[in-house]
Amino acid sequence: MPALRTRALRMIAQREHSRAELARKLAAHGEPDEIVSLLDALAADGYLSDTRYAESYVAARASRLGDLRLAHELEQRGVNAEAIEQALASTESETARLKKIWQSRFGKPPGDRTEWARQARFLQARGFTHDRIRALLRDPASAEDEAQ
Numbered sequence: 001m002p003a004l005r006t007r008a009l010r011m012i013a014q015r016e017h018s019r020a021e022l023a024r025k026l027a028a029h030g031e032p033d034e035i036v037s038l039l040d041a042l043a044a045d046g047y048l049s050d051t052r053y054a055e056s057y058v059a060a061r062a063s064r065l066g067d068l069r070l071a072h073e074l075e076q077r078g079v080n081a082e083a084i085e086q087a088l089a090s091t092e093s094e095t096a097r098l099k100k101i102w103q104s105r106f107g108k109p110p111g112d113r114t115e116w117a118r119q120a121r122f123l124q125a126r127g128f129t130h131d132r133i134r135a136l137l138r139d140p141a142s143a144e145d146e147a148q
Helices: 001-015 020-028 032-044 050-061 069-075 081-089 094-105 114-127 130-138 139-146
Strands: none
Touching: 001 020, 001 032, 020 032, 050 069, 050 081, 069 081, 094 114, 094 130, 114 130, 130 139
């Protein structure tokens, strides 16, 4: 167990990990019961926190992605819904982020249907909702007012 704990602490010292991610990485080095008890101890000692992991993950990626994509990626990494919700609540508004991304990539409203579809696909792939994208592309000036 001390070797497993040392390995886990070394991983945590390098960067934040979700509980599920750390369990997956430690699986090859210990018994499942041993890993569960170690993770419980690390969480109790404050070394391991899904909420802290989610907040750091969102802080690093929120400037490029929408809430849907961020939530999906965190779910894939085994973070619980409560921690995801808390992390997303602490970021800049999604409308403001959408406007910044759109402004840096395109900067001007679409001129025709083809361009509208291209811009919408780009933003949708980054995890923004169709309603917010539609509102932005129809009237970028009003979306700017909402973002402020």
